[in-house]
Amino acid sequence: MNFKIEKQVFLKGLAKVQGIVERKNTIPVLANVLIEAGEETVCLTATDLEVGMKAYYPAQIEAPGRITVSAKKLFEIIRELPEGEISFKAKDNCWIEIRCGKALFNLVGLSPEEFPHFPKTDQSEPVILKSAELAGMIEKTAFAMSTDETKYNLNGLFFRYEETDSGPNLFLVATDGHRLTKIGCQIPVSECQELRKGIIFPRKGINELRKLAEEGEADIQLSFRENSAVITKGTTTILMRLVDGQFPDYERVIPKTNDLIAEIPAENFCHALRRMSTLASEKSRGIKVSFKQDFLEISSSNPELGDAREEMEISYQGPEIALGFNARYLTDILQANDEEKILFKIKDNISPGLITPGNAKNYLAVIMPMRL
Numbered sequence: 001m002n003f004k005i006e007k008q009v010f011l012k013g014l015a016k017v018q019g020i021v022e023r024k025n026t027i028p029v030l031a032n033v034l035i036e037a038g039e040e041t042v043c044l045t046a047t048d049l050e051v052g053m054k055a056y057y058p059a060q061i062e063a064p065g066r067i068t069v070s071a072k073k074l075f076e077i078i079r080e081l082p083e084g085e086i087s088f089k090a091k092d093n094c095w096i097e098i099r100c101g102k103a104l105f106n107l108v109g110l111s112p113e114e115f116p117h118f119p120k121t122d123q124s125e126p127v128i129l130k131s132a133e134l135a136g137m138i139e140k141t142a143f144a145m146s147t148d149e150t151k152y153n154l155n156g157l158f159f160r161y162e163e164t165d166s167g168p169n170l171f172l173v174a175t176d177g178h179r180l181t182k183i184g185c186q187i188p189v190s191e192c193q194e195l196r197k198g199i200i201f202p203r204k205g206i207n208e209l210r211k212l213a214e215e216g217e218a219d220i221q222l223s224f225r226e227n228s229a230v231i232t233k234g235t236t237t238i239l240m241r242l243v244d245g246q247f248p249d250y251e252r253v254i255p256k257t258n259d260l261i262a263e264i265p266a267e268n269f270c271h272a273l274r275r276m277s278t279l280a281s282e283k284s285r286g287i288k289v290s291f292k293q294d295f296l297e298i299s300s301s302n303p304e305l306g307d308a309r310e311e312m313e314i315s316y317q318g319p320e321i322a323l324g325f326n327a328r329y330l331t332d333i334l335q336a337n338d339e340e341k342i343l344f345k346i347k348d349n350i351s352p353g354l355i356t357p358g359n360a361k362n363y364l365a366v367i368m369p370m371r372l
Helices: 007-017 071-080 129-144 192-198 203-214 266-277 327-336
Strands: 001-007 032-037 041-046 051-058 060-063 065-068 084-088 094-100 103-108 125-130 156-164 167-175 179-186 199-202 220-225 227-232 236-241 261-267 286-290 297-302 307-315 320-326 341-346 353-357 363-367
Touching: 001 007, 001 327, 007 041, 007 051, 007 071, 007 084, 007 320, 032 071, 051 203, 060 199, 065 071, 065 084, 065 353, 071 103, 071 203, 125 129, 129 167, 129 203, 129 327, 129 353, 156 192, 156 203, 156 363, 167 363, 192 199, 199 203, 199 236, 203 227, 203 236, 266 297, 266 307, 266 341, 286 327
Parallel strands: none
Antiparallel strands: 001 060, 001 084, 032 041, 032 065, 041 051, 051 236, 084 094, 094 103, 125 220, 156 167, 156 199, 167 179, 179 363, 220 227, 227 236, 261 341, 286 297, 286 320, 297 307, 341 353, 353 363
8 A cells, every 4th residue: 555645634634533543452453543545535444343433535546555553653643744745655564654754654553454344334314414503502512411431321412303393303412410401403304213212422422523513514414324323524424333221301300490580691600600619619519609689699618718709790589599509510501601691590499400591492401409
């Protein structure tokens, strides 16, 4: 195999696969990227057996072939090479020669025969999603995914298609048991049975999907085969194994009777929470939020460090209520918000709070109170 490729093109492709390659080295070849030279393009493939990516890049092919090499080490080398054209050649015994300017590297690779097979994907009737819209939806929900590996059914983002009064919608939901986020967007009518039933995308796969959605304006095509999702955008395809589990009935968690409503300036609230959390307990991150007529009091107390209190003007006409919350959970929600004001809807001091952006009807966040 022998080809020439522009440094920035090659670097972009190698950067894409860094989040996918297996770091633990239980199977050595999974730490490698498969490089295949065809007629006019070079194909890069990486997988950890759960999430896989295949992408094509233009190159000058002098001799076709395939080889695998350490994805991390190759990325580090290409990143430091001078700008210009890179010559890449596979030699005997899986050795690889890389030339750029006056720099020469010889790397040890592994046989491509050891690399897992990347199945062919059929996307006859894909669901079409707008990249920018999907990226925004993931941004507003993914932070609430669980990181507790024992709660495997919460270790991902739930996608479900529903036909509502406002038309056909795709909903994304995430929860870790302490907070929940839900967002929806209108999409064309779909007969996709997997989406109608609801599916859980794995956390690692969501991270790769977000990167893909943020790159360029082309639409994303989503389809399914067996227990996997196939995501295609331009010349890049991601294949990920879906989480095999039952997502909880999130509609039961969303409060329906929180009729005490406070309208709060989002940015001021976020900054105040950060200030107060500097004295909160390192473990619980607990802060106290007191709703009073037309103002909000935020306070924190730590016997080892001291206490702090801050007041801010809000619009609230209900009775005085104080609740405890994890400050980080609240700031995560506020940082994902892009409206000037939020509506904080409460019922009493023991029921979950409901947060929605000032004028957006398709997004909500639920946060459980805590005892302080």
